[in-house]
Amino acid sequence: MSDPFGGQCPCGSGTVYEACCGPLHHGERQAATAEELMRSRYAAYATGQADYLFRTWHPRTRPATVTVDPEVVWRGLTIVDVVAGGSDDEFGEVEFTAAYDDAVMRERSTFERRSGRWVYVDGD
Secondary structure (H helix, E strand, O other): OOOOOOOEOOOOOOOEHHHOOHHHHOOOOOOOOHHHHHHHHHHHHHHOOHHHHHHOEOOOOOOOOOOOOOOOOEEEEEEEEEEEOOOOOOEEEEEEEEEEOOEEEEEEEEEEEEOOEEEEEEEO
16 A cells, blocks of 8 residues: 555654654554644544544543544645643643545544543534
């Protein structure tokens, strides 16, 4: 299978996947901020990491199963706004646009620190 991202992380950081979201996806480290978790979740959709999406979704709001549609082609992520969500915060919000196929979605996601780890709560 070819690498549609040319080795770069799909989250848009400009860093190679193995040094960016790869370690988060493989459980080698945790996201330090809400924005880093949001970027890693986008990269998880782009790389088909449904198990990572499940693990990083708040148990109160996550669905019973999480799947990733392999037919969707994710084309880019733009962070629009970040409110709190730093390494010393308990809550955070990240607003972003995500391009996929021939469409763009915009969402303001909320995140919460749970047992010391950032988790996705929900989005509007």
